[in-house]
Amino acid sequence: MFAVVLLLIVSAFTFWIFSALPSDPAALTCGKNCRPEVIEANRERLGYDKPLVEQYGAYMKGIFAGRTYGEEGASVHCPAPSLGYSYDRHECVTSLIASTLPVTASIALGAFVLWMAIGVGLGTLAALKRGRWQDRLATGFSVVGVSFPTFFLGLMFIMIFVIWTGILPFPRYTGITENPVDWFMALILPWFVLALISAATYVRMTRNGILEVMNEEFVRLGIAKGLPRKRLIVTYVMRAALVPIVTIAGLDFAFLLGGALVTESIFNLPGLGKLTLAAVVNSDLPILVATTMVAAVFIVIANAVVDVLYGYLDPRVRVK
Amino acid sequence: MTLLSVRDLNVTFGTPEGDVRAVQGVSFDIEPGETVAIVGESGSGKSVTANSLLRLNFGADVRISGEILLEGRDVLTMTEDEVRSVRGSDMAMIFQDPLTALNPFYTVGRQIGEAYAIHHPGATKKELREIALNSLEKVGIPEPLKRVDQYPHEFSGGMRQRIVIAMALVNNPKILIADEPTTALDVTVQAQILELIAEMQAQHGSAVILITHDLGVVAEITERVMVMYAGRVVESASVENTFAVPTHPYTRGLLKSVKSLDTARHERLEPIPGTPPSLIKLPSGCPFHPRCAFADSLGGRCSSEAPELRIVGSSRSACHLPDERLLGLMGGAS
Incomplete structure (x- = not known):
């Protein structure tokens, strides 16, 4: 029981610490000569514009229910337990x-x-x-x-x-x-x-x-x-x-x-x-x-x- | 035949600071069924002497000489296997601290059974359990059926010492060596444990060698007393004589430094001045002379010549003082 609580704390902390890093995940989704509008659009698409708590919630939900990344037409579904989607490798993290x-x-x-x-x-x-x-x-x-x-x-x-x-x-x-x-x-x-x-x-x-x-x-x-x-x-x-x-x-x-x-x-x-x-x-x-x-x-x-x-x-x- | 005869035992530990002469020229005999106490302060060599009997002195550089004849066989020249067959069967030992002496990982029943099984290889599990149960009952552990499967940490100190005693007696040893068996226990439990040892001795007919620094313990159950100081036996006497007519200034000092019911109200306790000598740099002559109130009266003899044990009255004493003065030591002449 204690172990489960500990894992929740660890996951929240990990999530928070990586979001606090100066690197911008949205900026990494398109190449070097990216226009700011595209970055913003991508940010919204990926959900990085939402508050951190909401992001964490979606992440935790993904672990148990699976999660669909991207928007209609170009979406990828990662079945549970989904630990995220790597836009760099274009693969579900769980399968990696x-x-x-x-x-x-x-x-x-x-x-x-x-x-x-x-x-x-x-x-x-x-x-x-x-x-x-x-x-x-x-x-x-x-x-x-x-x-x-x-x-x-x-x-x-x-x-x-x-x-x-x-x-x-x-x-x-x-x-x-x-x-x-x-x-x-x-x-x-x-x-x-x-x-x-x-x-x-x-x-x-x-x-x-x-x-x-x-x-x-x-x-x-x-x-x-x-x-x-x-x-x-x-x-x-x-x-x-x-x-x-x-x-x-x-x-x-x-x-x-x-x-x-x-x-x-x-x-x-x-x-x-x-x-x-x-x-x-x-x-x-x-x-x-x-x-x-x-x-x-x-x-x-x-x-x-x-x-x-x-x-x-x-x-x-x-x-x- | 004498059960155990120790002849001129010397034990020296080599250390970087120099040789520690822990035991020097100790000789004594033990007859079947008798109880002998070896008394002395820490560092007097009493525990080293006891450990030597079973060759339990460990260390990188331990030198032992002399003879330890158990029914005529010298323990010191035995092979490892021969000594092992003596340990726990002919001579068994009770250690000072029952809290650390039992193996914390095994049940007490298993440990008692093991002590028997080592010397009776054919014993079945059922027999061993039976023996463990009987032993626990004999040493007064309540509910042995439940207790036999418990671990040492589930017992109190006094109970654990009972278990150690049960283990020591499981092979009916001829000699039981008890190294400060009550020192680590509560005062209220001490008397019970001594009583138990005396009772067990009566049942098994074992001789008991009791190592202690506590004169009260000595008075309780022993017949004969050897007083050790700085690795030597300085006095050997019956328990009555030791208390009534001590024939060595050190024994006198020990008696004067503890309170008893006989101590008159106005009488003051007299501590022995100074501290025990370093065993690396022993004083010349009699090792006790720097602390002895009588040494000056004999001129320089005490600091130049080590006294041998000799018969004084009905005791034996290693002191240069003339017999009549030794016999009158308690008479206030100091």
Whole structure:
């Protein structure tokens, strides 16, 4: 319930903030040498002359009922849920998002699995081998990882794996249903780029979390009970250390679902991030409003899911 | 055979500031079923001694020497697996803070069952539940059927300590090590927990090693007292002698610094002057001499020569003062 209210507030705020921008959506509808009368006429046609509240109302209505843009004779109907119409691309925003979302979801999911495996795996190893070379290697990796910018790592990967060695073809996105092998080949590099950079933080979090839990009294009691080390590490230490990590991971994943702008651009992946970036360049407001809201929806949903998950993982916050 | 025999135990922690000599030359015996208290201030080495018995001293640089003979087998030379089989079965431990000692993620029933299952690999789930229920009932948890499936945070501090005790006793240990079992509890609950420990001891016939800084706790349930100071045992005596005829100036100081019903109205509490010494830079000779009111009377001996434990009356004391003065310590001669 709270999540719905939050989404309403987010959508209103997004709508308002983009309308406050100095760029004039009506002016963008016709070319460079546009006469003021045409702009005014277009403004009226598109409804940008109406008060903001009314515009917002029409927008919200469109989400649930669909909406027809333009005037009779040259109108376009976008069925519900309509998130607007891009005059720049001459397409319904919803269908633009629908075609880009699977790409971003593919990127996010693969990267997430990889980074959790690398981050938690290396972090655990570092904590268990504290002070030894494994620890130094893992913490070294995490320092290097966080300091690399995405674009640098992405370009390096393309250079090494595509241009120099030719191990991989230049990434060209193909849907998983069309050709899973091509899909995988196109995504493997972006997955690793995103995973390595995020994993760096998770190595640290996991390592510190585990070391902290190891000092807990209940872990000492576990040892005093005679628990074998492996069982102690898994059922006592990891169990406790992973709770906060799951929470943060959920939010990070949702954030990634909102579009990986830089990575998608470098690897030429037609995802939400690239759509957003293009919209920024072209001042395509309807798309910007929509992608912002989609990203917000993901964050809000992730928050709710994490809350439920947290209660499941930690009996102390379980609601009775 | 002596149940537990500790011989010349030394524990040193290496730190960047220098070596911390936490325990030095501690020796004692525990007989089956007896209750022994180890008393001392924080930093006296009492908890380190207790932890050593189960090899629970962790840290990057811990050095332990000496012998800890459990029925003739040296705990310090055992393999990891052998120590593990001793932990929780031959020797079980009760920790100070029951609020943090239980695993917050599992039900108390599961944790008690687990303590049993570790040392009885064949036990079925049904048996474990039965055992958990019985244990809860034995330590006085009301409504065990409902409580067994609850999590630690749903219990009060006193209740949690009962659960920790139940868990410690589930394998009928020969020795129960209680490290400040009542320190973190409300005063009203403390007596109940001590009573429970005494009761359980009577039922199970376990020996109890009670670590505490609270002389009131000592008087309540123990038979023998070892007083530790700066990592050494300075006095070892029966509980009656400890209170009536302390044979070490430090023990005397402890007794004079707490109020009891015997303290006459005009009598003032006498705090021990100074603070416990740093374990990195221990004073030369007797570690207590900088705070001792009697040190000057012996010339420079106290600051040059560390006293060994010797028999004084029916107690044992590590002090250079002559026997007759040690036996008359409480007689007001200060």
